[in-house]
Amino acid sequence: MTTIYGEAAAGFEGVREAFRANFERRGDVGAAVCVYRDGRPVVDLWGGVADPETGRAWELDTLQLVYSATKGATATLVHLLAQRGELDLDAPVAAYWPEFAANGKAEIPVRWLLSHRAGVVTVEPPVPLEKALGWEAMAAALAAQRPDWEPGTAHGYHGRTFGWLVGEVIRRVSGRTPGRFFAEEVAGTLGLDFFIGLPAAERGRVSRMVYPKPELDLGAVPPAAVPPELRELVAALQDPDSLSNRAFAVTDPAEIDFNSAEVQAAELPASNGIGTARGLARMYAALIGEVDGVRLFTPETLASATAEQAAGVDRVIMMPTRFGSGYMLPVETSPLTGPRAFGHPGRGGSLAFADPEHGVAFGYVMNSIVEGGEDTRASTLVEAVREALAQ
Numbered sequence: 064m065t066t067i068y069g070e071a072a073a074g075f076e077g078v079r080e081a082f083r084a085n086f087e088r089r090g091d092v093g094a095a096v097c098v099y100r101d102g103r104p105v106v107d108l109w110g111g112v113a114d115p116e117t118g119r120a121w122e123l124d125t126l127q128l129v130y131s132a133t134k135g136a137t138a139t140l141v142h143l144l145a146q147r148g149e150l151d152l153d154a155p156v157a158a159y160w161p162e163f164a165a166n167g168k169a170e171i172p173v174r175w176l177l178s179h180r181a182g183v184v185t186v187e188p189p190v191p192l193e194k195a196l197g198w199e200a201m202a203a204a205l206a207a208q209r210p211d212w213e214p215g216t217a218h219g220y221h222g223r224t225f226g227w228l229v230g231e232v233i234r235r236v237s238g239r240t241p242g243r244f245f246a247e248e249v250a251g252t253l254g255l256d257f258f259i260g261l262p263a264a265e266r267g268r269v270s271r272m273v274y275p276k277p278e279l280d281l282g283a284v285p286p287a288a289v290p291p292e293l294r295e296l297v298a299a300l301q302d303p304d305s306l307s308n309r310a311f312a313v314t315d316p317a318e319i320d321f322n323s324a325e326v327q328a329a330e331l332p333a334s335n336g337i338g339t340a341r342g343l344a345r346m347y348a349a350l351i352g353e354v355d356g357v358r359l360f361t362p363e364t365l366a367s368a369t370a371e372q373a374a375g376v377d378r379v380i381m382m383p384t385r386f387g388s389g390y391m392l393p394v395e396t397s398p399l400t401g402p403r404a405f406g407h408p409g410r411g412g413s414l415a416f417a418d419p420e421h422g423v424a425f426g427y428v429m430n431s432i433v434e435g436g437e438d439t440r441a442s443t444l445v446e447a448v449r450e451a452l453a454q
Contacts, residue, residue, distance in 0.1 A: 219310070406425070
C-alpha cells in the first residue's frame with residue numbers, strides 16, 4: 064500500500080481517500096494534489112515513486128512536467144500584460160509582431176490566439192526539433208504560415224503552436240521570454256515551484272514520466288468496431304495527413320522526449336511547464352483572490368480572461384470543447400467544480416483550475432501517463448472536492 068503524506072483539512076478527508084485510491088486502483092505511480100480555498104491550502108498530499116528506474120520516492124518538493132497544463136500559466140502572463148495596459152487582446156497580433164501579418168493573418172487579434180480561433184495549428188514543413196527548442200526558428204515559421212481555416216470562423220486546439228504563438232507576443236511586448244517573465248512576475252512574486260524552462264540546478268528534483276505500452280493499433284481497427292460518436296475522430300487519427308495528426312507534428316521528429324534534460328531546459332510554453340501541484344494551485348488561487356497578500360488578477364481581468372470565446376466541436380480534437388482566453392472552460396464530460404471554473408488539463412492526467420464561485424483552486428500532477436477516456440484520476444479527485452464543498 065502506498066503511503067500518503069501531507070495534510071487534508073477537516074471536511075476534505077474524502078480527497079485523501081480518493082488520492083489513495085488512485086494508487087490502489089487507477090494506476091498512479093507518483094503524484095501530488097493540492098487544493099486552496101479562500102487563499103489558503105486545505106489539501107496538500109503526495110506519495111508514490113518519482114523515478115521507477117531508481118526507486119526514488121516522491122517527496123514534498125518533487126517536480127513534475129505537466130504538458131498542456133502549462134498553457135494556463137502562459138495565458139496568465141498575457142492577461143497580466145493586458146491588465147497593465149501594455150497589451151490589447153483585441154488588437155491585431157501584427158501590431159506587436161509585424162511579421163505575423165503574412166499569408167492572410169494581418170487581422171487576427173491576440174484573443175483568437177488564446178481562444179484557439181486563429182487557425183494556425185500546423186507548420187509546413189515541420190521545424191527541426193533542435194531549432195524549435197531554440198525558439199526563433201519556430202516563431203519565424205509560424206509568422207510565415209498560412210492558417211488552416213479562415214481565422215475566427217471555427218476553433219481548433221492549437222496543441223503545439225499555442226506556446227510559440229502566445230509566447231512570441233509575450234516576448235515582443237515584455238522584452239522577456241515567457242519563462243523569464245513567469246519566473247520574475249508570477250513564480251517569484253508568489254514563491255511558486257513552477258518553471259517554463261527548467262534551470263539545470265532543479266533537474267534532480269524532476270520525476271520520470273512513465274508511459275503505457277501501446278495496447279491498440281488504431282490502423283487495424285475496422286470502422287464497424289468503433290462507436291458511432293467516435294468514428295470521425297478515429298478516422299482522422301488513422302489518416303497521417305489529417306489536421307488532427309498534423310497539428311501535433313509541427314517538429315521533426317514529431318515525437319519529443321519530455322524526459323530529456325534538453326527538452327526540459329527549453330521554453331515550450333504550451334507543453335513543458337514543470338512544477339508542483341502546490342505551485343499550480345497557489346497560482347490559480349492568486350488569480351481569483353489574495354494569497355498571502357498577493358492577487359494577480361483584478362476582477363475585471365478575471366472576467367475578461369474567463370468569458371467564453373469558443374464552444375462546440377473542436378476542429379482538431381473533434382470533440383466538444385469550450386475556451387475562454389487561454390483557459391479551458393467546463394464541459395459536460397469535465398464539469399470541474401462549477402460553471403464558473405476555468406483552467407487547463409495536461410496530457411496523460413494532470414489538471415489545474417480555479418473556481419471563483421467557490422473560492423477554490425486545484426492542482427494535480429502525476430508521472431504515470433494514462434491516455435484516453437479511461438483515466439478518471441483527476442475527475443475522481445475533483446468529485447471529492449465537490450463533495451467537500453457541498454458539506
